[in-house]
Every structure is written in structure tokens, then in C-alpha cells.
Amino acid sequence: MLILGIETSCDETAAAVLRDGEEILSSIVSSQVEIHREYGGVVPELASRQHIQNICPVVDTALRRARVTLPRIDALAATYGPGLIGSLLVGLSYAKALAYALGRPLVAINHLEAHIHSVFLENKSIEFPALALVVSGGHTSLFYLPAQFSYQLLGSTRDDAAGEAYDKVAKLLNLGYPGGPIIDQLSPRGNPKAVALPVAKISDGSLDFSFSGLKTAVLRWVERNNLLEAKDSEAKQQHIYDLVASFQQTLIKSLLGKITKAARLHPAKSLLVGGGVACNQALRMELTRRCQRLGLKAHFPSPELCTDNAAMVASLGYFKLKMGQAAPLELDADASLKLA
Ligand code: KG4
Ligand code: ZN
Numbered sequence: 001m002l003i004l005g006i007e008t009s010c011d012e013t014a015a016a017v018l019r020d021g022e023e024i025l026s027s028i029v030s031s032q033v034e035i036h037r038e039y040g041g042v043v044p045e046l047a048s049r050q051h052i053q054n055i056c057p058v059v060d061t062a063l064r065r066a067r068v069t070l071p072r073i074d075a076l077a078a079t080y081g082p083g084l085i086g087s088l089l090v091g092l093s094y095a096k097a098l099a100y101a102l103g104r105p106l107v108a109i110n111h112l113e114a115h116i117h118s119v120f121l122e123n124k125s126i127e128f129p130a131l132a133l134v135v136s137g138g139h140t141s142l143f144y145l146p147a148q149f150s151y152q153l154l155g156s157t158r159d160d161a162a163g164e165a166y167d168k169v170a171k172l173l174n175l176g177y178p179g180g181p182i183i184d185q186l187s188p189r190g191n192p193k194a195v196a197l198p199v200a201k202i203s204d205g206s207l208d209f210s211f212s213g214l215k216t217a218v219l220r221w222v223e224r225n226n227l228l229e230a231k232d233s234e235a236k237q238q239h240i241y242d243l244v245a246s247f248q249q250t251l252i253k254s255l256l257g258k259i260t261k262a263a264r265l266h267p268a269k270s271l272l273v274g275g276g277v278a279c280n281q282a283l284r285m286e287l288t289r290r291c292q293r294l295g296l297k298a299h300f301p302s303p304e305l306c307t308d309n310a311a312m313v314a315s316l317g318y319f320k321l322k323m324g325q326a327a328p329l330e331l332d333a334d335a336s337l338k339l340a
């Protein structure tokens with residue numbers, strides 16, 4: 001069975017063709033990073049306009065690379081939430097139109113579930129129960145999965161998402177956009193213990209996350225030390241490396257703390273990690289190490305499947321279709337769709 005997946009929930013226009021939910025025949029991602037860079041973050045109106053321009057060529061390229069023509073597609077899968085409403089509408093409407101014109105079923109995909117599912121594309125032997133952490137530019141959520149495709153929400157961010165914190169810290173230090181990969185690269189040059197930053201404590205003991213205090217602490221440190229006004233020098237550069245290394249270390253510490261607590265409350269065999277921040281080298285290393293101590297096996301997708309892509313959407317679409325979960329064509333996009 002050939003599935004065409006479409007993903008446009010944020011700022012990547014993506015299309016992929018998969019055979020039987022597992023074999024990636026093509027996966028095309030058109031990034032809008034260049035457009036949003038000058039604003040240091042995604043501008044929703046620009047994102048949806050760009051999706052409209054990109055969607056046809058991206059789908060055409062995905063079909064061509066997979067060496068298939070549209071009539072051979074057996075089903076469509078598209079993200080319908082959560083995300084930016086204008087962006088979601090472009091991909092979902094396009095997929096609906098194709099499904100209608102071709103007379104093929106449409107499967108509507110939850111973006112968070114797709115990020116979790118991306119782990120299964122490369123690993124067939126994941127044991128349950130599992131914990132799943134989605135860490136991206138728009139989301140930081142932790143789930144308990146008693147079995148595959150079954151989700152209980154344990155916690156989510158009360159303010160900024162982890163990736164958003166990376167992007168905002170990089171913006172305030174004029175390091176560029178998106179901030180995650182840049183800070184990932186620069187951090188090894190700094191001392192992660194150089195700047196003491198707070199790990200948010202949530203007093204009700206919940207498994208929720210909070211990163212806005214950490215971002216503000218970075219801002220205060222920059223202001224107190226007049227970091228941005230200082231003349232360019234090796235010392236200033238080193239301060240920046242130390243600061244981003246300390247920021248990253250603190251953010252990872254906060255994630256490790258919640259995973260540890262969740263694993264004690266909800267014993268599991270695996271930890272699945274998805275979303276753009278799951279590309280982070282230090283996070284991958286430290287989570288793997290912590291999970292070993294907790295008796296969990298940590299699973300990360302390869303980097304191109306961590307960030308937004310349509311292969312995860314098409315793959316999940318295949319399994320949903322097998323479970324009889326095709327969507328009606330009247331289905332609307334839902335910007336604040338929940339997974340559990
Ligand atoms: O999953 P994604 O592509 O889009 C959303 O669903 O939000 O995630 C994008 C986010 C951005 O905030 C970006 O800075 C972050 O993932 N990111 C990283 C890394 N690569 C991307 N954060 C930390 N380290 C990285 N290597
Ligand atoms: Zn995402």
C-alpha cells in the first residue's frame with residue numbers, strides 16, 4: 001500500500017511517500033528558515049502563505065523521487081493539529097482535495113502522535129509500557145503509553161516549549177535562528193557550570209515543565225554583565241559559550257528530572273523521544289545515560305526524522321488506516337488538538 005503523507009503544521013512544507021507504512025520511498029522537506037530568520041521566530045501569516053507556494057512542488061517532488069504517479073497512491077495522510085491554523089489548513093485542504101479527486105481514503109494525523117511514532121520507523125523492537133517525550137519548537141509534553149497507540153498525558157509545558165527557549169535565548173544573544181542547532185554546536189566550547197541558572201520548581205509536584213524562568217534568568221545575566229554592550233573580544237566570546245552551555249545544561253537537567261520522576265511513578269521499559277530538540281547531542285547522550293540507570297531503553301529517531309517531516313505522518317497514517325480510522329472529508333484542522 002502506498003501512502004502520501006503531508007505535513008504543514010508549522011514552518012516546514014513536507015511530503016513523503018511510504019510503502020506499507022515502513023519503507024520510505026521519498027521524504028521531502030522544504031524549510032522556511034530563511035524567511036523567518038530575520039524575525040528570530042516563525043511568523044504565522046508568512047508561514048501559511050509560503051505553504052501555499054510550496055505545497056504543489058513539494059508533493060510533485062515527493063512523487064517523482066518515489067517514482068510513483070498520483071493514481072497509484074492508495075491513501076492520503078495529513079496533519080490536522082496541533083499547530084498554526086493557517087499552516088495546518090494548507091496541507092489538510094490539499095490532502096482532502098487529493099483524496100476526493102482520487103477517491104482514496106484520508107487519514108487525519110495528530111502532529112504530536114506523529115513525532116512519537118517517528119521512533120517506530122527505524123526501530124521495530126520497542127517494548128511497552130513506554131514513556132514518550134515530545135520536545136520541539138511548539139511542544140514539550142510527556143506521555144505514558146501502556147501499549148502502542150495508547151496515550152496518557154503526564155505533563156506538558158506551562159509556558160515556553162523547550163525548542164522555543166533555545167530559539168529565544170539564541171535570539172537575545174544574536175546567535176541566529178533557529179537557536180537549537182546553533183546552541184547545540186556552541187555549547188561544547190563553554191563551561192556548563194560557569195553560570196548558575198534556575199531549574200523551575202513546580203510546587204504542586206506535577207510532571208509539568210516550565211522554561212520561561214530559565215530564559216528570563218539568561219536575559220538578566222546578560223543585562224547584569226552588560227554582555228551585549230561589551231566590545232567583541234575573546235573574553236566576550238567565552239562568556240557567550242559559557243552562558244549557552246549553562247543554559248543547555250540547565251534545560252537538560254530539568255528534562256532529566258521529570259523523566260526520572262515519571263519513570264518512578266509509571267514504571268516503563270522504554271523512553272521514546274521525538275521533536276526537533278531530540279536532535280540535540282547532549283540531550284541524547286544524557287538521556288541515554290539516565291535511562292540506563294533507570295532501567296529504560298531510550299530511543300531517538302535519526303535527526304531528519306526528529307524535526308518536522310511527512311514520513312512520520314505517512315507511516316502513522318498507514319497504521320491508523322489498518323485500524324479503520326479514516327477521516328471524513330468534513331474534518332476541520334484543530335490548532336489546539338490534544339493527544340490525551
Ligand atoms: O519538531 P520541530 O521541527 O518543529 C516543531 O514541531 O516545533 O522542532 C523545531 C525546534 C526549534 O525550536 C529548534 O531550535 C529545535 O527544534 N532544534 C534543536 C536542535 N535542532 C532543532 N534544539 C536543540 N538542539 C538541536 N540540535
Ligand atoms: Zn513538530
